Amino acid sequence: MSNEFSFMQQGFPVFSGENALSLLEELLNAPNDFSKMLVLCDDNTYEHCLPILKRHLPSSIPFDFFKMKSGESSKSLSVCESIWQKMTAMMMSRNDLLINLGGGVVCDVGGFVAATYLRGISFLNIPTSVMGMVDAGLGGKNGIDLNHHKNRIGSFAFPIATVCDPVFLKTLPDAEWKNGCAEVFKHALIGDARLFETLSVDGCTRANFTSLLHSIQGVKLKVVEDDPFEDGFRKVLNFGHTVGHAIESASLKKDSLPLSHGEAVAMGMIIENEIMFNIGGLDASIKNNCREVLEKHLTEVKITSYTDVELLEWIQYDKKNANGIIRMSLITSIGSCSWNVEVPQEIIRTTLQNFR
């Protein structure tokens, strides 16, 4: 894979492919104002990815690291506070650099921390997971959770570069791999019918991921380019997430071993297609085909431990809603998606009951 696999977002480069770390090295060796760097990692990326990254960091700029626990529980205010304190202790100034080395959680937390430290300093995203490379590391959204409310607090801020090198995926655990695959299928469903065909047959695997990365990222980056601050169209990226986040929040609150984001979103896509079918916006054959593919490659819907009442309550908290009306992003065919679709509560309730 070569450098042709590069995009821009808001004027900043996205380097994707086997050459990505060399391009990062070039970028950091060019004249710049950075006097120090902090690398944000989690238990896993500290062990598996930091040693690789270190070989590409310029020796002229001193760096330190901050290690947080892996997992969604780190998307908290108290973790942010610890990182801000570390940055303050290092006397980091507005001219210094935060490097986010990790999956979705590290990119989400690090983006927020950088965007708000001294009212905003530069940061780099180096996603090391499928989720990070196809979703959280791209698009300039960051966020942390508030009492199980996903991404309740956050902002928009774009990294000065995003570096997606498949070398980091070699040590990614299978569960994490699968977690990110839900977003891969989502991107295909909302914007790339041909990609969905390929995924339907082969799934999203270690064997084919690098060759598909360009197409997968292309869907998201095109959407973000057209509507960077989610005034409208960008909401299509939320397909599967209204119901998905509700399931995830319910699970985070109730289950001792909570569902992954990917599992929740996979279930969310299946259920939201059923909703769109029930309001007459999606053909039965497409809906059934999608369900079969998603169940085969991702997961089946298992929501019996959450009541309709609690799922509906979480759905009502969704960020896309306004004035008490529930709005979803729902596909109308493979590769095309509507947003701000009003969905009556009654339809959601009936649909949920079909999955019990």
Add this chain to the structure above:
Amino acid sequence: MSNEFSFMQQGFPVFSGENALSLLEELLNAPNDFSKMLVLCDDNTYEHCLPILKRHLPSSIPFDFFKMKSGESSKSLSVCESIWQKMTAMMMSRNDLLINLGGGVVCDVGGFVAATYLRGISFLNIPTSVMGMVDAGLGGKNGIDLNHHKNRIGSFAFPIATVCDPVFLKTLPDAEWKNGCAEVFKHALIGDARLFETLSVDGCTRANFTSLLHSIQGVKLKVVEDDPFEDGFRKVLNFGHTVGHAIESASLKKDSLPLSHGEAVAMGMIIENEIMFNIGGLDASIKNNCREVLEKHLTEVKITSYTDVELLEWIQYDKKNANGIIRMSLITSIGSCSWNVEVPQEIIRTTLQNFR
């Protein structure tokens, strides 16, 4: 005073004058998407200002309020967390409105909370103090403190309107009045020599404030218009604040009755003028005249309880610094200010010793 006293910032109106609340009423009665509003106030504005504001809020949009403790200690993460929780409990969506009713602290905290809740919702600033009307309520900066580090965490976000009605100043305590006056003198010193002349004679008093408000706000709004995100020129607004924030931080940490922001900034301006004189950038006569005026109308320099070492340490944390070099915004004459002036540590140390 009439509506001619209105400015714009980043496309949003600033209503200043005795008519300001009526203009707010007009704005909120025009067609809009707000389904609910939260009014953020502190103990004082809850008692003295909310009853007045209520008369101008449209009955068609339900509102609730959040009351925080008055004072700098509310510029904390835990207060933000409580407000975000309140907003979540109210199911506030991206289409709803936060109203900041208070002085500098309320505007600083509320701006940050609104800018980061659901990645940013609309907010209004209704400053009720001199400090709020001439500084914190204008300019789109928000911020909270981290371990006595002033405004360490924050962002840039502009309110959909800023409403400065002198009616709220009637109940402002004298200490709070004086606190805001330091910023009034600062605006004059960096950008309006004629205003400084008036202030030199009369001070900034309840009798003349309303008639001067237009000139005072004009200095800041002009600077913000030219450089909204502080890429350069906007740093002139920090005159007095490098040393001032250091004194304030030291006092917050050590004194049982800490200095006010205004007192610290007044001392900061006097000391920074001495620094500029010592590096040959300011005439002795101007420096001495300024000191006399500031001591007469604001405060004398009292820094004997803080050591040079601790003040220098706080100065090094200043946001304007980079690469370990101390940079200040310093006036070169009355009404004009330089920024990014490099100041050797030795000069700061010698200057501080002159004030002991």
